[in-house]
Amino acid sequence: MIEAGSRAFWRATLALCLGSVMIFANVYVTQPLLPMIAADFAISPLQAGWSFTVTTLTLGLSLLFYGPLSDALGRRGIILLTMAGVTVTTLALAFTESYGLLLALRALQGFLLGGLPAIAIAYMGDEFSRRALLLAVGFYISGNTLGGVGGRLVGGFVGEHFGWSQAFAVMACVSAVLLAAVALLLPPSRGFSAKPLRPALMLRDLGGHLRNPLLLGAYLIGGLNFFIFINQYSYATFMLAEAPYGLSAQFLGMLFLTYLSGTVGSALSGRVAQHLSQPLCMALGVLLLMCGTLVTLTPTLGAIIAGFLINSFGFFFAHSTASSWVSRHAEQARASASSLYLVFYYLGASCGGFYLSPFWHGYGWTGVVAASLLILVVTLTLSLLLYRSEMRQPALGVVDVCGSVRKRQQPLV
The missing domain is CATH 1.20.1250.20 (MFS general substrate transporter like domains)
Known part of the structure; x- marks a missing residue:
């Protein structure tokens, strides 16, 4: 078990916090971009809002899938694979020329964004002692808030000066850096015990x-x-x-x-x-x-x-x-x-x-x-x-x- 204050504790906690920042920055990056998206695609504000809503919708639905899947296949691999998928879809959004494709990519991205939130606390439960878990969850969720604020600020600043597509490009670069950091820092699972993947x-x-x-x-x-x-x-x-x-x-x-x-x-x-x-x-x-x-x-x-x-x-x-x-x-x-x-x-x-x-x-x-x-x-x-x-x-x-x-x-x- 990973004990609070140990080197492994800080490595794992930092990795999950950085992953949380990456996930929630990608969720919320479109909020300040909605007026630009509406103007560029000549759609209503309500239609533009679907670029945010569809992401949270598929993210929520994906959570029921990743939890049982990670109970069967393990936590760390799914976390890294879904984060990589998020990075690729964010980069693809920078080159989107139709609103239908943008919505499709945001829906796919939402499904991939659910990987880490569905699994992170279960990973902590497997690997951390009780005291370490209580401390780590607080730090991890603080990453949610930093990611939400950071995504909106990056989207607003870059979008205002360079356009919404460049905001996605910058976010893809940030995501790639954070993915590399998580892959480097997150320890392999040692307390995990696999369960067969059975729908019933x-x-x-x-x-x-x-x-x-x-x-x-x-x-x-x-x-x-x-x-x-x-x-x-x-x-x-x-x-x-x-x-x-x-x-x-x-x-x-x-x-x-x-x-x-x-x-x-x-x-x-x-x-x-x-x-x-x-x-x-x-x-x-x-x-x-x-x-x-x-x-x-x-x-x-x-x-x-x-x-x-x-x-x-x-x-x-x-x-x-x-x-x-x-x-x-x-x-x-x-x-x-x-x-x-x-x-x-x-x-x-x-x-x-x-x-x-x-x-x-x-x-x-x-x-x-x-x-x-x-x-x-x-x-x-x-x-x-x-x-x-x-x-x-x-x-x-x-x-x-x-x-x-x-x-x-x-x-x-």
Whole structure:
């Protein structure tokens, strides 16, 4: 097992963080490019938005595939192969001359982008000790935030000065460098135990995960938190574009820099979880999300930015903790358990806008805040229910991070 603080720990954690940066930079690189794509292909903004939506859609669907596949074939090889595929498709996007081909490549890219997110935490569960896992998951998810911000900044800057196709070319070069670093740093799997790839068994494993209340609770917490968090940004851009703020598109894009506080939240989550029960850490993250959401009601730009900084910290703090909780409590097929968490996560992102829309149109930003708090009360309640379940089962066998069953005499904290 890889222990926290060892040389192998830092190599593996850095490799997975760099891989996470590469994946999420490619997911979000198109967001600032949408107006250029719409103008170049003479399509509507809604049609241009499909270049982002189709990627997240196929990414979410792919997660159910890669988890069971890696349980059978191993983690490291699939991570590197899918990252290589992402690099190739990003380069191909730079030479695309039709919007239909661009959509097809983005759909294929989304499927390939799902490889590392579906497998990374399962790899940690196989290879890392419990303490190392708690620390590494926080650092890994901080890579998600850096990648999301970096992809938008690269896309916006390069696209504005050189065009959207050159933005893809630059992103392909960045992806190739990060792929090489991951291949060099990521240690071979030593704690992995292969399972036969059997579709019936895959479905049984997924059903087992959904029937496990400790996992289902974390799935709902992660999915519903993202359901609110990511879609608040969409409606905030409309609010800030109107009077009295009147921000331009360039400055609206910089609102996503508030994601950087999530990097800190992710990194701190593992350390806090060593001293506080993980469900209480999830509850703390949700409470911060609620506080940040309320702060955005203050009608000044500084307060709104502060609110989103708090939101990002709280969201990624809870997300990191929920992810590691799933890996710890999966009784079997750990990769598919982690993949199912991310399926809930991306489904939440896809559906949240529809939920918030009537509140926005009826009551403006105040309605969005009220609707957000309703859902966050649900995730706070779920976090406390997980804590109660943990406290009520002190003598039951639980699965530790290396997959073996052991007895515990007191609740895990």
